[in-house]
Amino acid sequence: MTKETRIDRRFAALKTEGRKALVCFVTAGDPDADTFAKLLAELPKAGADIIEVGMPFSDPMADGPAIQAASLRALKSGQTMVKTLAMVANFRKTDPDTPIVLMGYYNPVYVYPVDKFLDEAAAAGVDGLIIVDVPPEADEELCLPAMERGLNFIRLTTPTTDAKRLPTVLTNTSGFVYYVSITGITGAAAPVVNDVHSQVARIKGATELPVVVGFGVRTGEQAAALAKGADGVVVGSALVSAIKDSLGPNGDATAKTVPAVVDLVKSLSQALKPV
Amino acid sequence: MAGKDKKSSDAKLNSYRTGPDEQGHFGLFGGRFVAETLMPLILDLEKAYNDAKADPAFHAELTDLLTHYGGRPSPLYYAERLTEHFREVAAAQGGKGGAKIYFKRDELNHTGSHKINNTLGQILLARRMGKTRIIAETGAGQHGVAVATVCARFGLPCEIFMGATDVKRQSPNVARMYMLGAKVNAVTSGAGTLKDAMNEALRDWVTNVHDTYYIIGTAAGPHPYPELVRDFQSVIGKETREQILEREGRLPDTLVACIGGGSNAIGLFHPFLDDEGVAIYGVEAGGHGLDVENGHAASMSGGKPGVLHGNRTYLLQDADGQILEGHSISAGLDYPGVGPEHSWLKATGRVNYVPITDKEALDAFQLCARQEGIIPALEPSHALGYVTKLAPTLPRDNLLVMNMCGRGDKDVFAVAGYLGMTI
Ligand SMILES: Cc1ncc(COP(=O)(O)O)c(C=O)c1O
Numbered sequence: 001m002t003k004e005t006r007i008d009r010r011f012a013a014l015k016t017e018g019r020k021a022l023v024c025f026v027t028a029g030d031p032d033a034d035t036f037a038k039l040l041a042e043l044p045k046a047g048a049d050i051i052e053v054g055m056p057f058s059d060p061m062a063d064g065p066a067i068q069a070a071s072l073r074a075l076k077s078g079q080t081m082v083k084t085l086a087m088v089a090n091f092r093k094t095d096p097d098t099p100i101v102l103m104g105y106y107n108p109v110y111v112y113p114v115d116k117f118l119d120e121a122a123a124a125g126v127d128g129l130i131i132v133d134v135p136p137e138a139d140e141e142l143c144l145p146a147m148e149r150g151l152n153f154i155r156l157t158t159p160t161t162d163a164k165r166l167p168t169v170l171t172n173t174s175g176f177v178y179y180v181s182i183t184g185i186t187g188a189a190a191p192v193v194n195d196v197h198s199q200v201a202r203i204k205g206a207t208e209l210p211v212v213v214g215f216g217v218r219t220g221e222q223a224a225a226l227a228k229g230a231d232g233v234v235v236g237s238a239l240v241s242a243i244k245d246s247l248g249p250n251g252d253a254t255a256k257t258v259p260a261v262v263d264l265v266k267s268l269s270q271a272l273k274p275v
Numbered sequence: 276m277a278g279k280d281k282k283s284s285d286a287k288l289n290s291y292r293t294g295p296d297e298q299g300h301f302g303l304f305g306g307r308f309v310a311e312t313l314m315p316l317i318l319d320l321e322k323a324y325n326d327a328k329a330d331p332a333f334h335a336e337l338t339d340l341l342t343h344y345g346g347r348p349s350p351l352y353y354a355e356r357l358t359e360h361f362r363e364v365a366a367a368q369g370g371k372g373g374a375k376i377y378f379k380r381d382e383l384n385h386t387g388s389h390k391i392n393n394t395l396g397q398i399l400l401a402r403r404m405g406k407t408r409i410i411a412e413t414g415a416g417q418h419g420v421a422v423a424t425v426c427a428r429f430g431l432p433c434e435i436f437m438g439a440t441d442v443k444r445q446s447p448n449v450a451r452m453y454m455l456g457a458k459v460n461a462v463t464s465g466a467g468t469l470k471d472a473m474n475e476a477l478r479d480w481v482t483n484v485h486d487t488y489y490i491i492g493t494a495a496g497p498h499p500y501p502e503l504v505r506d507f508q509s510v511i512g513k514e515t516r517e518q519i520l521e522r523e524g525r526l527p528d529t530l531v532a533c534i535g536g537g538s539n540a541i542g543l544f545h546p547f548l549d550d551e552g553v554a555i556y557g558v559e560a561g562g563h564g565l566d567v568e569n570g571h572a573a574s575m576s577g578g579k580p581g582v583l584h585g586n587r588t589y590l591l592q593d594a595d596g597q598i599l600e601g602h603s604i605s606a607g608l609d610y611p612g613v614g615p616e617h618s619w620l621k622a623t624g625r626v627n628y629v630p631i632t633d634k635e636a637l638d639a640f641q642l643c644a645r646q647e648g649i650i651p652a653l654e655p656s657h658a659l660g661y662v663t664k665l666a667p668t669l670p671r672d673n674l675l676v677m678n679m680c681g682r683g684d685k686d687v688f689a690v691a692g693y694l695g696m697t698i
Binding site for chain 1 (some may be wrong): 307315
């Protein structure tokens with residue numbers, strides 16, 4: 001067990017309030033550094049309980065077109081890992097409580113290199129990591145060193161994670177468990193609600209950790225339906241699509257960019273409120 | 276970590292042929308860096324491959340197909356006029372050398388390259404695993420054609436992912452894939468080359484894991500692909516060994532092969548890795564030159580270690596770990612990574628990796644056509660480009676085997692364009 005993190009505290013508080021977590025994914029530096037900083041600051045007020053900050057990568061193999069495009073917008077605007085960590089540190093100056101999870105692919109972390117990345121992430125106020133392409137078989141190189149620094153290493157479980165494999169996946173997972181609702185890439189098919197419910201129940205039978213459901217969540221109604229039986233939902237592609245739709249003809253941010261995302265987050269948050 | 280390093284250096288002393296370890300590592304390189312959705316499948320594949328390896332019926336079926344369908348064994352050909360040519364070059368420089376050149380003629384295989392060795396092996400694995408749909412990435416289109424071919428042969432539907440840039444420059448192969456009944460998806464993300472095709476194939480696989488088998492075309496990707504592709508391609512080196520012993524009564528002195536992901540090269544090299552006297556050269560795509568940023572595809576000569584497409588290996592990347600597109604005149608070599616076993620062989624120093632530029636490869640292409648009456652693919656033209664430099668410096672009794680891993684039919688229109696021919 002790692003010591004208590006912001007993520008643990010947030011889920012404990014949500015439980016007392018009888019609420020589900022709204023986890024919001026946005027890509028660092030999308031569409032540009034300034035707009036992203038404003039957006040990040042607004043998200044908690046709009047109802048984001050936990051924020052996943054994507055670390056842009058040139059080759060996002062597990063992502064669909066929306067998040068691929070977000071990654072490219074960010075890289076084109078000059079986003080680097082140093083800037084991503086600095087953005088989290090800045091956010092922390094005004095928000096000491098909202099958990100931040102960095103999500104992405106291994107290579108930019110590997111070349112940083114790993115120890116320096118983990119030290120700086122912890123110092124910046126990052127609470128957890130989701131690194132899509134580092135499976136539990138490779139825990140020694142990233143997951144365990146992250147735990148030593150008090151960071152939660154959040155693992156994805158998927159429809160292909162069978163009963164035999166589930167314990168392997170859960171062993172060093174902390175903070176929460178991310179259930180990927182479909183076999184596929186982000187933003188693709190809509191999950192089948194009943195299948196998700198039974199899978200989430202199966203995972204909850206194997207762990208005390210909160211379980212959140214992600215991939216393919218777009219509307220408030222869907223979010224509310226998927227959240228039943230789980231502890232929260234993740235919304236990503238829908239948010240970065242809102243960014244894309246708000247951009248000007250040359251791809252620059254407009255006055256509509258931040259409000260477009262904030263409004264969507266507000267409506268999702270509203271839909272998740274207990275009735 | 277210290278324990279692991281020691282183990283691999285001990286292994287190095289005894290043999291270069293024992294890798295990978297059970298986690299798929301070749302020293303620091305290799306491994307299984309994939310999303311969780313794919314992990315159970317990759318573990319299943321590993322088990323299926325281990326079962327197949329131990330099953331004589333599997334080997335018998337594969338050997339039969341390689342012989343009667345693939346056209347193996349491929350000849351080991353003494354390239355007499357090129358040998359003479361390099362001796363003249365040596366003499367003109369005041370030397371007495373000029374190695375004796377042999378081509379391992381895998382370009383004569385069914386479908387025109389070494390790729391069929393691997394696709395026959397993997398389609399049998401897919402069948403053993405009960406998979407009913409096949410996907411693959413392709414660069415030059417040779418692997419795509421070889422996959423479409425075995426899918427037609429076994430009546431399985433297949434989808435090929437190919438970068439949009441490559442669809443243009445290798446159009447004859449696109450036509451072949453259609454004729455064989457494959458669906459070809461042109462990938463427009465990135466620079467529209469092999470890396471992007473591989474990303475898209477992985478996305479398809481993750482979406483269709485339940486029924487789909489992914490036939491990776493080179494000795495790269497997550498474990499066990501680098502191992503099984505190597506094993507299927509090692510037929511090249513095993514035959515070469517027998518053939519040269521028969522022809523010359525001894526092992527070769529020098530081996531040369533081109534490196535895209537490294538499958539034809541590891542296939543030739545692997546059976547000789549423990550023969551100390553055999554000097555081995557892997558030839559990477561030097562594009563416009565190693566000093567041109569993002570202008571080449573020489574991941575070992577001009578990149579650094581990283582993690583992409585399931586394995587840790589040398590990669591072309593910027594300081595922030597973003598993968599570069601690279602460049603090569605040859606679509607089959609235009610890939611920013613390389614199979615992990617090559618990265619390890621570089622690290623141990625057993626194999627020498629050298630770059631050859633677009634221009635050097637084009638020159639070698641023409642030389643081979645004129646001197647030997649063989650139109651090579653642009654990929655082995657890189658290997659020949661290095662032979663052109665190396666052979667005149669070697670003594671006459673040096674036996675050099677180069678892997679002629681593909682024929683140039685697919686490249687004739689592109690090369691005609693580069694040479695300014697009007698046809
Ligand atoms: C003829 C030929 N040679 C070589 C290659 C490069 O692949 P590898 O390095 O795996 O042999 C290709 C790939 O398309 C090819 O078509």
